[in-house]
Amino acid sequence: MRRKEKRLLQFAGLLIAALLFLPNVGLWSLYRDRVFDNSPDTVDGPGGIPIIQGLNRMGKDAQVGRDGVRRKDWHDYEAIKRDASRSGNGEQGKAFPLSEADRVDQAYRENGFNIYVSDRISLNRSLPDIRHPNCKQKLYAERLPNTSIIIPFHNEGWSSLLRTVHSVLNRSPPQLIAEVILVDDYSDKEHLKVALEEYMVRMPKVRILRTKKREGLIRTRLLGAGAAKGEVITFLDSHCEANVNWLPPLLDRIAQNRKSIVCPMIDVIDHDNFGYETQAGDAMRGAFDWEMYYKRIPIPPELQKEDPSEPFESPVMAGGLFAVDRKWFWELGGYDTGLEIWGGEQYEISFKVWMCGGRMEDIPCSRVGHIYRKYVPYKVPGGVSLARVFTFGWREDVRVGDPMHTKKVCFDAISHNSPVTLYDCHGMKGNQLWRYRKDKSLYHPVSNSCIDSSPTERRVFMNTCDPGSPSQQWLFERTNATVLERFNRGNN
Known part of the structure; x- marks a missing residue:
């Protein structure tokens, strides 16, 4: 009898232990998973x-x-709370109410956007948090690399430049900002000289570098990158506004993979009223067409992620706003110093990243507003920059494409002052007859004129030949002088 009681007691004990232990295993699993x-x-x-x-x-x-x-x-909830309580002109990213007096041409002439409105909006204005709701719940590595923020500028408006700097410092964790480097590309505006130096004294993390002559965007960026001390380089334009918690999502991806170049989502700040809005369509990635114009195209449904707030790969970036590991940037060779202005540098850096085993990513939880100018308000160094990039095949005409795989389209022009178009190659010379002269011009015997370019209208057209005009000089690399001479002689 005692033996049976003993067994019953043992069984009861095991049952009690199981009842106590198994739920705790479940609790531990829940704890561990969370x-x-x-x-x-x-x-x-x-x-x-x-x-x-x-x-x-x-x-x-x-x-x-x-x-x-x-x-x-990484959210700064005190700063978010302060911003939420702000009211006034342009606060919460709202459009400034414009009168006809605010729209005078002079307001745009010097900056390409309405500087009168910009000057009437706070340098510390609040912005709407338009991120996907999931972004508010995301955690990022406790230890992130610090960054040097590089902001190149040329004759930038006072308030727009300062608002860029204020937004970066106000909405970035201080320990992640190694420095903010303002790189002046030979500005001649008085407010960007002594006044800017005196203003920035109050901001110990900000320093100003200046070029000794007009260098253009790329060499100006390189000057800043060469002086940078941060582990990561972050490039911004001089008329931007950083939004809530914009920096940790960028640095976190680089911390995971140092060969990642990461871009924030670029929101639109209206050049008239400074209203802040999201760019149309977040599920878009960078691309370009055959004329090398940058475009944003939808991500195919099969490549879209369930969580739209997650980073996604992009073939190329817009070019102006991105972060990159400083050492990796120089391992890639930085930028080609021969690039004079914008309109090509984003392709160069993007192609090198992919060819060298890196990644290009857009980060939906990082958002930065950007003013898209009404027009470019200043002349650019080195003449003009044309978005179309061609490889020419020299035959009896000028054909676009690699000489070994030539497309069946040729440069075609009808008459003097007519646009230059691409048309099916017909082999009859005439409108498609060209000579490449010693003055680097492309001469059209039919119209007795040369190909000219318009940087403001982004087109090419026929014009009276002027050997001294830089907009008529077309430079070709790896040309065979013998073949070219035979080409021109044959056309005579």
Whole structure:
């Protein structure tokens, strides 16, 4: 009898232990899954601010992921709260109410955007948080590389330049900003000289570099990059506004893969009224057409991610705003110093990244507003820059494409002052007859004129030949002088 009682007691003990132990195993599994998952349970606190709750709270706001990396919430909730309480002209990114007096041409002439309106908006204005809601819950590595913010400028408006700097400093964790480098490309405006130096004294992380002559965008950027001390280089334009928590999402991707070049989503600041809006269509990636014009095209449905707030790969970037590991940037060779202005540098750096084993990514949770000018308000160094990039095949005409795989289209012009178009090659010379002269011009015997270009209208057309005009000089690399001479002689 005692033996049976003993067995019953043992069985009961095992049953009690199981009842106590198994639920705890379940609780441990739940704890483990939540702690090591990078998608914490959250609730909205005051003002819609997400608060991490429950078992996935470690320390103040950090978690340890499955990869062993401690991650935390980088939002500055005090700054968000302050911004939410602001009101006034342009606050919360609202459009400034324009009168007819505000739209005078002089307002745009010096900057390509309405500087009168810009001057009437706070340098610390608040912006709408238009990120995907999932971005408010994301955690990023507790230890991120710091960055040098490089902002090149030439004759930039006072308020637009300062607003760029203020937004970067106001909305970036201080420990992530190694420095802000303003690179002046030989500006001649008085407000960008002593006044700018005196203003920036109050901002110890900001320093100003100046070129000794007009260099253009690319060499100006390179000057800043060469002086940078941060682990990461972040390039911005001089008329931008950084939005909420814009920097950690960029640096986190570089921390995971130093060969990633990452771009924020570029929002639109209206050049008239300075209203802040999202660019049309977030599920878009960079691309270009056969004329080398940058475009944004939809991501194919099969490549779209379930979470639209997740980073996605892009073939090329827009070019003006991106972050890159400083050493990786120089391993890539930086920029080609022969690039005079914009309109090609984004392709060069993008192609090198992909060919050298890197990645190009757009980061939806990082947003920066940018003013798209009404027009370019100043002359560019080195003449003009044409968006169309061709490889020519020299035959009895001028054909576009690699000489070994020539497309069946040729340069075609009808008469003097007519546009230059691409037309099916007909082999009859005439409108498609060309000579490449010693003065580097492309001469058209039929119209007795040369190909000219218009940087403002972005087109090419026929014009009276002028050997001294830089807009009529077309430079070709790797030309065979013997073949070219035979080409021109044959056309005679």
